[in-house]
Amino acid sequence: MLRDxxxxxxxxxxxNGVADLNIQEQDNxxxxxGTAPSEAVKQQLWDEYNRLDPDMRSGDVVMNLEVAAGSEVxxxxxxxxxxxxxxxxxxxxxxxxxxxxxxxxxxxxxxxxPGQKLRIPTA
Amino acid sequence: MQDKKSSQLIKAALFxxxxxxxxxxxxxxxxxxxxxxVKAQMAAQxxxxxxxxxxxxxxxxxxxxxxVDNDAAKRQAEQxxxxxxxxxxxxxxxxxxxxxxxxxxxKIKSAVEAGLAKYDVKxxxxxxxxxxxxxxxxxxxxxxxxxxxxxxxANPKKVVxxxxxx
Numbered sequence: 634m635l636r637d638x639x640x641x642x643x644x645x646x647x648x649n650g651v652a653d654l655n656i657q658e659q660d661n662x663x664x665x666x667g668t669a670p671s672e673a674v675k676q677q678l679w680d681e682y683n684r685l686d687p688d689m690r691s692g693d694v695v696m697n698l699e700v701a702a703g704s705e706v707x708x709x710x711x712x713x714x715x716x717x718x719x720x721x722x723x724x725x726x727x728x729x730x731x732x733x734x735x736x737x738x739x740x741x742x743x744x745x746x747p748g749q750k751l752r753i754p755t756a
Numbered sequence: 757m758q759d760k761k762s763s764q765l766i767k768a769a770l771f772x773x774x775x776x777x778x779x780x781x782x783x784x785x786x787x788x789x790x791x792x793x794v795k796a797q798m799a800a801q802x803x804x805x806x807x808x809x810x811x812x813x814x815x816x817x818x819x820x821x822x823x824v825d826n827d828a829a830k831r832q833a834e835q836x837x838x839x840x841x842x843x844x845x846x847x848x849x850x851x852x853x854x855x856x857x858x859x860x861x862x863k864i865k866s867a868v869e870a871g872l873a874k875y876d877v878k879x880x881x882x883x884x885x886x887x888x889x890x891x892x893x894x895x896x897x898x899x900x901x902x903x904x905x906x907x908x909x910a911n912p913k914k915v916v917x918x919x920x921x922x
Contacts, residue, residue, distance in 0.1 A: 634829065636804030643804075657853050658825040662914050664856050679901050689904050692916045696908050 635663040635693055642681045649674045652701065665696045671754060672700050673734050710749040716742050723753055730754050787813040790843060794818055798836045809833045809850065816844035823851050858887045859911040871906025875899075880919065882906075887913030894920040 635658050636643060643656055646665060651674065654667035669675040675698045682696060683689065708719055716728035732742040734754040739745065790813040799806035808829075810821045818837045824830050830850045837846045859867065861884045868882040868889055880893040880903055889912045895903055900921055907915045 634802040634804045636825075637802050640804065655853075655856075656825075657856055658829070659856050660913060666856075679905065683901060688917070688921060689900060690917045692914055694908075695912060695915060697911055698909075 634658065635661070639663055639682075639685060639694065642678065642685060645678055645681050649677065651678075651698070661693060663694050665694065665698070668699045668701050670701050671734070672752065673736075673754070675700055676737060706753045708751045708753050710745050710747050710751060712747045714745060714747070716745065719751065719753075726753060787815065790816065790818065790840065793840045794837045794843065797840050798833060801832065801836055805829060805833060805836075811837070813843075816842060817847060818843050818845070819847040819849060821849045823853060825853055826855075827852055858913045861885065861887065864889060864910045864912050867910035868907050868912075871909055872903065875902035875906050877903050877906065884912070888916060889914070890916045890918060892918045894922060896922050 636656070642665070646654055646656070646667065650670045651667040652670070655664070656666075657664050665678075669678065678696065678698065682694060686694070706723075708722075710719075716731050720726050720728040720731055728742065731751060731753060732739060734752045738749065739751075745751070791811050794811045794813070795806055798809060798811075805824070808822050808824050812819045812821070818840075820833055820837060824833065830848065830852055833850060834846050834848045837843060858864075864887065865882065865884040868884070872878075872880055872882070877895065877899050880891055880895060883890045883892070889907045889910065891903060891907055900919070903919065904915065904917065
């Protein structure tokens with residue numbers, strides 16, 4: 634069963650609040666359909682799929698994930714900003730949460746550049 | 757005298773208890789053990805299958821309940837149960853999920869092309885036939901996920917990646 638091959642991917646989808654999740658094997662393809670709570674979760678799932686199938690040539694997965702509307706807002710970095718300064722503008726958001734949500738573009742939480750568009754996760 | 761009589765009574769009672777226990781043993785493997793064996797047999801073939809199927813055994817008759825992905829999985833679960841020694845019969849009450857409905861070819865094609873534009877990918881051709889997307893062209897590895905997202909999100913039956921990854 635393809636569910637065994639992609640067990641870690643399924644567990645990740647189930648454990649990260651993907652809504653309306655339907656996982657079903659049909660005609661030797663594992664379909665994973667649902668709505669991810671954020672772009673970051675969707676990306677995490679794609680990275681896991683990519684880890685299991687580095688060249689993505691197996692042709693045995695169709696992962697069709699939408700991202701929940703209004704789950705995120707964006708902030709454009711201004712000169713003199715820091716993650717902690719930005720975090721103070723959003724209720725319940727810490728600089729760590731902003732860093733986590735932008736790991737795709739930030740390697741170091743102390744290095745942000747004016748003009749960068751940062752994802753602000755909902756609290 | 758009284759003491760001797762009561763000790764004889766106790767001995768007799770113990771004897772009957774032992775006989776009764778032996779009788780129970782001769783009935784063969786009990787239902788709980790059969791349930792465990794059926795589960796183990798399924799798990800040996802597929803952990804995922806075993807986790808989706810409930811097994812109950814009554815007097816050697818195994819009943820399967822739950823929901824599985826497709827008819828093949830339903831048959832596989834039944835065969836696994838039938839392969840366990842001392843299972844008298846299998847009642848297969850598994851239900852199968854309704855099939856996933858994929859989009860029509862022209863809709864898939866336009867959705868993949870819109871997706872490629874959205875993810876800003878160039879140099880990729882998507883051919884669609886019978887619900888299947890076949891991707892060709894040359895892309896840098898950094899764009900692989902984006903191309904695959906564009907194809908996967910068009911609600912196809914299958915995605916075949918024949919891209920040259922630089």
